Amino acid sequence: NAGVMQNPRHLVRRRGQEARLRCSPMKGHSHVYWYRQLPEEGLKFMVYLQKENIIDESGMPKERFSAEFPKEGPSILRIQQVVRGDSAAYFCASSPPERGEQFFGPGTRLTVL
Amino acid sequence: KQEVTQIPAALSVPEGENLVLNCSFTDSAIYNLQWFRQDPGKGLTSLLLIQSSQREQTSGRLNASLDKSSGRSTLYIAASQPGDSATYLCAPSTDSWGKLQFGAGTQVVVTP
Numbered sequence: 001n002a003g004v005m006q007n008p009r010h011l012v013r014r015r016g017q018e019a020r021l022r023c024s025p026m027k028g029h030s031h032v033y034w035y036r037q038l039p040e041e042g043l044k045f046m047v048y049l050q051k052e053n054i055i056d057e058s059g060m061p062k063e064r065f066s067a068e069f070p071k072e073g074p075s076i077l078r079i080q081q082v083v084r085g086d087s088a089a090y091f092c093a094s095s096p097p098e099r100g101e102q103f104f105g106p107g108t109r110l111t112v113l
Numbered sequence: 114k115q116e117v118t119q120i121p122a123a124l125s126v127p128e129g130e131n132l133v134l135n136c137s138f139t140d141s142a143i144y145n146l147q148w149f150r151q152d153p154g155k156g157l158t159s160l161l162l163i164q165s166s167q168r169e170q171t172s173g174r175l176n177a178s179l180d181k182s183s184g185r186s187t188l189y190i191a192a193s194q195p196g197d198s199a200t201y202l203c204a205p206s207t208d209s210w211g212k213l214q215f216g217a218g219t220q221v222v223v224t225p
Contacts, residue, residue, distance in 0.1 A: 031211065033213070035213075035215075042217045043213075045212050048211070056212060093157075100145065101147065102147065102211060103159055104149070104156045104157040107155075107156050
């Protein structure tokens with residue numbers, strides 16, 4: 001059973017471009033969470049999704065950020081018009097239908113030039 | 114708002130010593146608590162999950178205790194090895210659907 005997969009592992013964007021981060025949960029997992037780790041800061045929750053539904057996006061910045069988890073395919077975290085302050089490691093985690101333990105992917109390290 | 118504090122922030126021990134990592138949280142109404150390790154530049158590896166109804170959980174050399182009423186959890190690592198060097202993160206969840214709130218971590222170095 002493959003673990004949580006994220007791609008790309010590293011992403012470089014110039015200010016104003018769009019960044020798309022992908023997350024494939026573990027097989028059989030229906031819950032996806034996105035967290036962000038800013039340089040020299042702890043991990044912060046961003047959003048929680050189930051298939052085709054956003055359940056809690058209380059940690060998402062109000063503008064430029066969006067997330068989806070379609071019926072087919074990976075979960076996508078989209079950042080429009082990136083700024084230098086978006087440079088961070090973005091982690092995805094998944095958990096099984098009964099929730100409980102979360103398993104994390106290797107992260108996507110976004111660098112905004 | 115849940116505040117999670119981990120003490121000490123950093124710890125260096127010689128190989129073979131036991132490690133004691135502390136985590137405190139301000140909101141005791143948690144559903145569960147997870148301990149993770151994070152290696153530099155890598156993702157998080159889940160170590161242990163303790164449900165709110167449990168007092169402790171064990172896996173190999175790792176043992177985690179939970180005192181929910183006082184808002185504390187402790188991770189014990191027996192007979193430390195250089196491979197245990199990493200940052201250890203504590204993350205309680207106060208939401209039924211599992212949103213985790215992380216402490217800043219304890220950076221552990223085990224010297225041969």
